[in-house]
Amino acid sequence: MDMNNCAVKAEHVVIRFNMASEKIDNLKEYFIKLVKHELMFKEFLALNDVSFEVKKGEAWGIIGVNGSGKSTLLKAICGILKPYKGKITVNGSIAPLIELGAGFDGDLTARENIFLNGAVLGHDKKFMEQHFDEIVEFAELRDFLDMPIKNYSSGMAARLGFAIATIVKPDILICDEVLSVGDYAFQKKCEKRMNEMRAAGTTLLYVSHSIESVQKICDHALWLQKGIVKGAGNVDEIAKQYMDSLA
Structure with a gap:
């Protein structure tokens, strides 16, 4: 893809977290094990080899059940998290709405x-x-x-x-479920503003559990499952694949 027309590009992105494999009840015990090199951790891949490209002006809905890595991906795009492997390229300014x-x-x-x-x-x-x-x-x-x-x-x-x-x-607007807490009238108001921004050329990355909302606002979709890309492309096609998997 011509990078002049690219808003976001993820290349084989891996985000890794370490989870404690044993329960430690107090700070003293933690430091004793730390000094003795006895702390045991289990590797967890929140994102595993994620690749996709977003052109300027497109609207992508990121879908998947809880724990699929949707919010982790947005945080990586915003620069809050750094990939363990792979690369994320962002071309433009970002307005993030990730956490209330x-x-x-x-x-x-x-x-x-x-x-x-x-x-x-x-x-x-x-x-x-x-x-x-x-x-x-x-x-x-x-x-x-x-x-x-x-x-x-x-x-x-x-x-x-x-x-x-x-x-x-902004060049890129990122929304992560923040509209789900608003009332219906305000949701419509926000959707109108997002559509106006899109008409003016803003790229949108939108996470929502409402597939209807994603299909209404977005033209593309990325489906994540346990940190792995299960599908990416036309929003209606990906939404159907996702809903069929749930059924």
Whole structure:
């Protein structure tokens, strides 16, 4: 693929975690075993030889049952996790919506967190001041601006996070189940904004357990099962293969 037209390319990516193979009840026992080189770990491959390519402007839904490696893949694309083997190439700026509350301080108010989260995404104070009202209006949280984020529901936090992340048009928008906690009306509002961003050229990577939502928003799909790619291509074809496997 011409890299000028490529947004994301994963080549034989392996993400490895070490899991303790024995139960250690206290910190003292842990350090004793560590010093004696008696700690035993079991290797777990969250992603195993994952390869796929996303062209600029495409929308990919990443599907699979819990524990398939979907969120791990998104974190690797965002640079949060580094591959044990293989390579991930990202061509463009990323707006990540991976975990609810990421970039928020629970003890700060929503007003303060707007500027904090904006800084995390690389926006300066002046930019956030210029777009403050637009963020608040989209999130529909003007009456709760001076409430600490820790008192927000998951849906309210998702609204604010989405509003901040999509205030500018990123090259790549990454969404991991964050819309599932919002009410129906807000989900429709978010889908509309994502479609507008896609029309303007933004690439979308979207994780959801709702196959209907994936088929509505995306044109391609990647099916993961226990960290292995089971299928990649046209969203309707991959969705059918996935649903048939569940049946």
